[in-house]
Amino acid sequence: MDKIGIDAGGTLIKIACMGPEGGLELRKAPVRELSAISAWLGGRRDARVCVTGGKSAQLKAMTDEAVADIPEFAATMAGAEYLLGKDSPAYVLTNVGTGTSIHRVQPGGHARIGGTGVGGGTLMGLSRLLTGLTDFEEIVKLAQSGTRGGVDLKVSDIYAGAEPPIPGDLTASNFAKLFLRDDMDDIPKADLVASVIGLVGETVATTSVLAAGQSGLSSIVYIGSSFFRNEPLKDVVRAYTVLRGGTPIFPDNGEFFGAIGAALSAK
Ligand SMILES: Nc1ncnc2c1ncn2[C@@H]1O[C@H](COP(=O)(O)OP(=O)(O)OP(=O)(O)O)[C@@H](O)[C@H]1O
Ligand SMILES: [Mg+2]
Structure with missing residues (x-):
C-alpha cells in the first residue's frame, strides 16, 4: 500500500x-x-x-x-x-522555508535552537518590492547575472587603503551603498535581486554558524525549497558558512x- x-x-x-x-x-x-x-x-x-x-x-x-x-x-x-x-555525528539542520528554522540533531534526539524571519519569503517579498518580479525561477535567473558591488558595502570599502581588522570580503552592511551613493539612477534589477539573495544567504549562514557554535558543532545541513535550483543562494550560504568557520552541506531533495x-x- x-x-x-x-x-x-x-x-x-x-x-x-x-x-x-x-x-x-x-x-x-x-x-x-x-x-x-x-x-x-x-x-x-x-x-x-x-x-x-x-x-x-x-x-x-x-x-x-x-x-x-x-x-x-x-x-x-x-x-x-x-x-x-540515523547514526551520523551531531549536526545543525537549517530549514530555509518561508521563514528559517534552526535545529540541533544528534543520535537519539533533536532540539530547535534558533531561527530568523529572514528566509525564502523575504527573498520573494523584497525581490518583488524592488523589481516587480513574482516568479521564483525568474528572480533566481536574474540574480545570476547581477553583481552586488554597487549595492552592498564591504568591510574593504570602509577600510579602503587600510588594513581591516576582519576579512575585507565580509559584508559590512547589506544595501548600505544605496544610501551612500549620490543618486539612485541606473541600478540594474539584476544587482538588486543578487543583493537580496546576498542578504538572505548571509543572514541564514551567520545565524546558523552562531547557533552551531553554541552547541559546539560545525557541520550545517541546509534544506528547504529556497535552495531549489538556486545556485546564487547556495553560493552565498556556502561561502559565508565557510568564511565563518562552518562546514555547509546541501543534501539532494532537501525541500x-x-x-x-x-x-x-x-x-
Ligand atoms: N515554485 C516556487 N514558488 C514559490 N517559491 C518557491 C518556489 N520554488 C522555491 N521557492 C522558494 O522556496 C521558499 C519556500 O520554501 P519551503 O517550501 O521550504 O517553505 P514552506 O514549507 O512553504 O514554508 P514554512 O516551512 O516556513 O512554513 C519560497 O519562499 C521561495 O523562496
Ligand atoms: Mg516548511
Whole structure:
C-alpha cells in the first residue's frame, strides 16, 4: 500500500509518495492549491496518509476522511534520519522555508535552537518590492547575472587603503551603498535581486554558524525549497558558512525532508 506524506508550508505544499517496494515520487504545488490537493487525496483512499506543516490543519479540515498528522519539526527530523542516516555525528539542520528554522540533531534526539524571519519569503517579498518580479525561477535567473558591488558595502570599502581588522570580503552592511551613493539612477534589477539573495544567504549562514557554535558543532545541513535550483543562494550560504568557520552541506531533495518524514509516519 502506498504511503503519502504531505508537508503543507507557508508557501509550498510538498508531497512524497512511497510505494510498497520503496519507490519514491516527489512533487510540489503552491499553497493556493490546497483544496485541489485535498480533492486529490479524496481519490487516494487506498493509501495511508500523514500530513504536516503549518497549513496541515487547514488541509485536514478540507478533507473528508480522517487523516493523520505529525508536528512539523518531528516530520523534518524523521526525513533527516531517513535521508542522512540515523547514526551520523551531531549536526545543525537549517530549514530555509518561508521563514528559517534552526535545529540541533544528534543520535537519539533533536532540539530547535534558533531561527530568523529572514528566509525564502523575504527573498520573494523584497525581490518583488524592488523589481516587480513574482516568479521564483525568474528572480533566481536574474540574480545570476547581477553583481552586488554597487549595492552592498564591504568591510574593504570602509577600510579602503587600510588594513581591516576582519576579512575585507565580509559584508559590512547589506544595501548600505544605496544610501551612500549620490543618486539612485541606473541600478540594474539584476544587482538588486543578487543583493537580496546576498542578504538572505548571509543572514541564514551567520545565524546558523552562531547557533552551531553554541552547541559546539560545525557541520550545517541546509534544506528547504529556497535552495531549489538556486545556485546564487547556495553560493552565498556556502561561502559565508565557510568564511565563518562552518562546514555547509546541501543534501539532494532537501525541500522534501518534511514530506518524506510524514510519509514514513503514515500508518
Ligand atoms: N515554485 C516556487 N514558488 C514559490 N517559491 C518557491 C518556489 N520554488 C522555491 N521557492 C522558494 O522556496 C521558499 C519556500 O520554501 P519551503 O517550501 O521550504 O517553505 P514552506 O514549507 O512553504 O514554508 P514554512 O516551512 O516556513 O512554513 C519560497 O519562499 C521561495 O523562496
Ligand atoms: Mg516548511
